[in-house]
Amino acid sequence: MKKQYAVALVLASFAIIALAAVAGSGRNPSDLPAPPAIGTTIDDFKLPDADGAEHSLKSLTGKNGAIIIFVATKCPVSNAYNDRMEKLAQDYKTKGINVIGINSNNTEPASEVKSHAGEKHLTFTILKDDGNKIADRLGATRTPEAYAIDPSGKLVYHGRIDNSQNTANITANDLREALDEVLGGKPVTKTGGAAFGCTIKRVS
Amino acid sequence: MRLRFSIFLVVLAIVWAGAGIAAPAQTPSAGAAPSPHRPPGFLVLDGVDTTDHYSPEIREIDLDGLKKLLLRDPKDTRPLLINFWATWCDGCREEFPDLVKIDNDYRAKGLNFLSVTLDEVADKTKAVDFLKEMKATMRVVLLNVNDPEPAIHAVDEKWDGALPATFLYDREGKLVFKYFGKIKPAELRAAIDKAVGSKQ
Numbered sequence: 001m002k003k004q005y006a007v008a009l010v011l012a013s014f015a016i017i018a019l020a021a022v023a024g025s026g027r028n029p030s031d032l033p034a035p036p037a038i039g040t041t042i043d044d045f046k047l048p049d050a051d052g053a054e055h056s057l058k059s060l061t062g063k064n065g066a067i068i069i070f071v072a073t074k075c076p077v078s079n080a081y082n083d084r085m086e087k088l089a090q091d092y093k094t095k096g097i098n099v100i101g102i103n104s105n106n107t108e109p110a111s112e113v114k115s116h117a118g119e120k121h122l123t124f125t126i127l128k129d130d131g132n133k134i135a136d137r138l139g140a141t142r143t144p145e146a147y148a149i150d151p152s153g154k155l156v157y158h159g160r161i162d163n164s165q166n167t168a169n170i171t172a173n174d175l176r177e178a179l180d181e182v183l184g185g186k187p188v189t190k191t192g193g194a195a196f197g198c199t200i201k202r203v204s
Numbered sequence: 205m206r207l208r209f210s211i212f213l214v215v216l217a218i219v220w221a222g223a224g225i226a227a228p229a230q231t232p233s234a235g236a237a238p239s240p241h242r243p244p245g246f247l248v249l250d251g252v253d254t255t256d257h258y259s260p261e262i263r264e265i266d267l268d269g270l271k272k273l274l275l276r277d278p279k280d281t282r283p284l285l286i287n288f289w290a291t292w293c294d295g296c297r298e299e300f301p302d303l304v305k306i307d308n309d310y311r312a313k314g315l316n317f318l319s320v321t322l323d324e325v326a327d328k329t330k331a332v333d334f335l336k337e338m339k340a341t342m343r344v345v346l347l348n349v350n351d352p353e354p355a356i357h358a359v360d361e362k363w364d365g366a367l368p369a370t371f372l373y374d375r376e377g378k379l380v381f382k383y384f385g386k387i388k389p390a391e392l393r394a395a396i397d398k399a400v401g402s403k404q
Contacts (some may be wrong), residue, residue, distance in 0.1 A: 074294065075294075076292035077292070141364055141366040141384060142364060142365060142366035142367075145364070159364065160353075160365070163350070163351040163352065163353065164350065164351075165324075166324065169350055171350060171351065172351060193353050194352065194353045194356040194357060194363070194364045194365045195352050195353065195356075195364075195365045196288075196290070196322045196352050196356070196365040196366075196367055197364075197365055197366055197367065198293055198294070198295070198366070198367060199293075199295055199366040199367060199368070199384060199385040199386070200366075201295075
């Protein structure tokens with residue numbers, strides 16, 4: 001009887017592994033859940049910063065909204081935007097919109113996020129998303145990738161920061177234009193944009 | 205009951221550990237013997253391998269050039285595999301040896317492989333050096349556009365530009381496989397097998 005039970009257990013666990021394997025192949029980023037549509041409310045979440053202190057999205061959101069940017073320490077594209085992201089944070093903090101960085105790369109531990117932010121003089125809060133739960137929830141695929149929310153938590157922009165990694169070639173400041181429209185009480189004209197970036201390294 | 209549950213946990217842990225150990229072994233082609241098929245571009249002259257002297261050419265294309273490549277020559281009915289990459293992209297560099305093997309294994313079976321680098325024009329030599337190091341001989345173009353968005357959406361409306369990205373079109377030009385992120389070679393090979401119509 002006991003033996004049968006053990007066999008059943010082994011079989012059951014094989015079934016679980018098989019299911020996990022199927023789920024694992026479902027990690028194809030092409031099959032990720034679609035990101036929330038523009039206009040939907042982003043539910044509050046909590047994540048620790050690089051020092052381990054927990055923050056909620058709500059607590060970090062400014063009186064006029066927030067900009068969530070998925071960042072990386074090793075991605076050259078994300079790194080090309082370090083100065084621009086810091087400038088964005090400085091420029092919009094005074095306007096009541098806070099920049100929140102999220103690092104979801106499973107290859108980049110909190111200690112690295114902390115030292116990287118120090119070296120690159122990033123002063124905005126960077127949260128560590130272990131297990132890429134928030135990246136999954138927001139359907140984030142690459143770094144850098146930005147989400148702007150209004151004070152009520154509604155998504156108003158999702159996509160690139162601007163059109164070029166090289167500051168000399170910027171011709172479309174999509175994110176800033178969207179933020180300025182939000183601040184001006186106008187509907188956002190261009191609610192997103194595509195640009196090449198590094199794939200977020202998710203847990204397998 | 206508690207004992208049974210702990211037995212369950214132990215068994216589960218053992219099986220899981222086993223799966224964890226087995227997993228890396230399933231990663232195909234790591235350290236596999238090089239393909240006996242020599243792609244064109246590699247010459248053996250008087251017994252001297254000139255591989256080191258092979259210099260890949262990278263043609264620059266713009267948005268229209270990319271669109272033309274996507275539309276294809278109607279007379280060319282080969283399945284088309286397109287991989288977007290850049291030397292600055294870790295995942296791209298990591299998957300490249302598998303792509304070179306796929307190119308070598310499937311070229312004779314009628315696969316048309318197009319490699320598109322997103323490196324800056326100023327970094328073209330970096331891309332050339334990387335291709336040399338990889339002994340890559342597939343067709344490579346450099347997409348030179350100021351605004352990447354129209355190009356990204358010309359390929360796939362659902363793609364937001366995350367690299368690497370891989371797309372496979374069948375003989376009729378229908379998109380039959382796509383992958384954002386580092387490819388799983390076995391999955392891609394299975395899709396190519398189907399597209400080239402070979403029986404595994």
